[in-house]
Amino acid sequence: MLKRVLIANRGEIALRIQRACRRLGIESVQVFSEADREAPYVATADHALCIGPAAAGRSYLSIDRLLLAAELTGADAVHPGYGFLSENAGFARALEQAGLVFVGPPAAAIETMGDKIAAKRAMRAAGVPCVPGGDGALPADDAACRRIAEEIGYPVIVKAAGGGGGRGMRIVHAPGALAEAVATTREEAARAFGNPALYMEKFLQAPRHVEIQVLADAHGNAVWLGERDCSLQRRHQKVVEEAPAPGIPRDLIEAVGARCAAACVGIGYRGAGTFEFLYEDGAFHFIEMNTRVQVEHPVTEMVTGIDIVAWQLRIASGLPLDFTQADIRRVGHAIECRINAEDPFTFRPCPGRIARWRPPGGPGIRVETHVESDYAVPPYYDSMIAKVIAHGADREEAMARLRAALAETRVEGIATNIPLHVAILDEPGFRRGGVGIHHLEHWLKERA
Numbered sequence: 001m002l003k004r005v006l007i008a009n010r011g012e013i014a015l016r017i018q019r020a021c022r023r024l025g026i027e028s029v030q031v032f033s034e035a036d037r038e039a040p041y042v043a044t045a046d047h048a049l050c051i052g053p054a055a056a057g058r059s060y061l062s063i064d065r066l067l068l069a070a071e072l073t074g075a076d077a078v079h080p081g082y083g084f085l086s087e088n089a090g091f092a093r094a095l096e097q098a099g100l101v102f103v104g105p106p107a108a109a110i111e112t113m114g115d116k117i118a119a120k121r122a123m124r125a126a127g128v129p130c131v132p133g134g135d136g137a138l139p140a141d142d143a144a145c146r147r148i149a150e151e152i153g154y155p156v157i158v159k160a161a162g163g164g165g166g167r168g169m170r171i172v173h174a175p176g177a178l179a180e181a182v183a184t185t186r187e188e189a190a191r192a193f194g195n196p197a198l199y200m201e202k203f204l205q206a207p208r209h210v211e212i213q214v215l216a217d218a219h220g221n222a223v224w225l226g227e228r229d230c231s232l233q234r235r236h237q238k239v240v241e242e243a244p245a246p247g248i249p250r251d252l253i254e255a256v257g258a259r260c261a262a263a264c265v266g267i268g269y270r271g272a273g274t275f276e277f278l279y280e281d282g283a284f285h286f287i288e289m290n291t292r293v294q295v296e297h298p299v300t301e302m303v304t305g306i307d308i309v310a311w312q313l314r315i316a317s318g319l320p321l322d323f324t325q326a327d328i329r330r331v332g333h334a335i336e337c338r339i340n341a342e343d344p345f346t347f348r349p350c351p352g353r354i355a356r357w358r359p360p361g362g363p364g365i366r367v368e369t370h371v372e373s374d375y376a377v378p379p380y381y382d383s384m385i386a387k388v389i390a391h392g393a394d395r396e397e398a399m400a401r402l403r404a405a406l407a408e409t410r411v412e413g414i415a416t417n418i419p420l421h422v423a424i425l426d427e428p429g430f431r432r433g434g435v436g437i438h439h440l441e442h443w444l445k446e447r448a
């Protein structure tokens with residue numbers, strides 16, 4: 001087993017990783033920026049080290065500083081959490097070269113999945129269903145692009161191979177707009193991602209976002225832990241997530257899940273990962289793979305009872321999975337709300353001191369947070385301060401428990417999006433379940 005793990009992240013996920021380490025008897029090393037010096041999880045880690053100023057580029061995103069911190073503290077491994085360097089193949093490789101374990105997949109797998117053209121090709125080869133579209137990079141020639149678009153059928157979406165965070169894509173409804181869309185996206189991609197390669201696929205009009213969680217060990221075993229529905233999004237940011245996905249026939253999910261697990265074995269994947277799909281008209285279409293733990297992993301943990309972060313650490317230690325696909329049971333339903341320090345309806349960030357924090361509790365409620373009363377939310381990072389997760393015997397019970405939990409949560413001193421979550425829980429579309437990825441934005445526009 002690993003002995004000392006450096007946590008190269010901050011906020012709720014840093015604490016989540018620290019807890020998993022403690023459970024497994026692994027020492028934690030928490031690095032922090034000057035802006036996070038007072039964070040409660042820094043004080044509770046076994047070791048802590050300041051790695052630089054608030055600016056992430058000179059702290060949480062600095063490979064050199066993190067390597068130095070690992071060396072100074074005698075860490076034998078690094079857990080990257082999500083965001084920051086978690087999907088940076090160069091970071092994984094630098095750790096490997098320094099003789100440290102990266103708690104994640106091999107650098108080569110991160111690289112393949114980070115290039116969406118390569119990722120799609122690998123998934124097609126592994127039998128994972130993809131969004132209809134070309135198999136490679138778009139040619140420079142306009143006429144050739146037009147032919148590809150005709151074949152796919154309008155509307156199409158032009159996407160950057162190196163894109164991320166919902167940037168670097170453009171929808172095209174008619175041939176006349178294609179050449180300009182390709183040119184603008186290409187320029188944007190070169191500038192923002194350092195990679196001008198583009199690809200094209202069918203634009204799906206009202207899909208749902210459904211993703212498959214996988215775990216793969218270093219001994220050729222891979223399982224899938226069910227699906228999550230993350231369709232409630234605003235500007236490509238997930239707001240509410242749940243497991244299982246309401247109303248999708250189980251045999252369809254079983255088939256795609258089995259493909260994902262098999263693909264992991266095929267590409268030599270290791271660790272936790274998520275295959276993201278758009279689901280429309282009874283079909284799954286792969287869009288990308290995330291090669292890290294995700295914000296919404298707790299809903300899967302709640303319905304399967306499997307500790308995903310602990311398994312990341314065990315797998316990185318070289319241990320084999322000690323259960324098989326047949327052992328995985330799904331119990332009840334879980335829903336997660338991301339609590340952000342922001343205005344609930346204008347979405348303006350509201351960092352600042354939390355005068356009073358009283359988290360909810362009771363049966364089926366889980367809270368993942370790094371905040372407490374008198375904690376100051378720094379303005380430099382992501383505004384998420386907590387996740388409230390409710391589990392119930394069925395979706396109705398999970399919603400009822402979530403509503404009660406949000407009603408008893410007290411946050412004073414800063415604004416949060418709790419009122420938005422309360423309104424979502426009363427919204428008829430969400431209550432029915434199975435809405436598409438544009439539902440939340442349409443509803444927000446209507447009520448404005």
Ligand code: ADP
Binds near residue numbers: 157
């Ligand atoms: P990123 O890595 O930037 O998140 P994705 O490929 O995951 O890029 O796409 C982000 C979002 O863009 C999806 O969740 C979906 O809302 C939209 N999108 C991407 N591809 C398509 C498509 N072919 N049809 C419809 N919407 C799409």
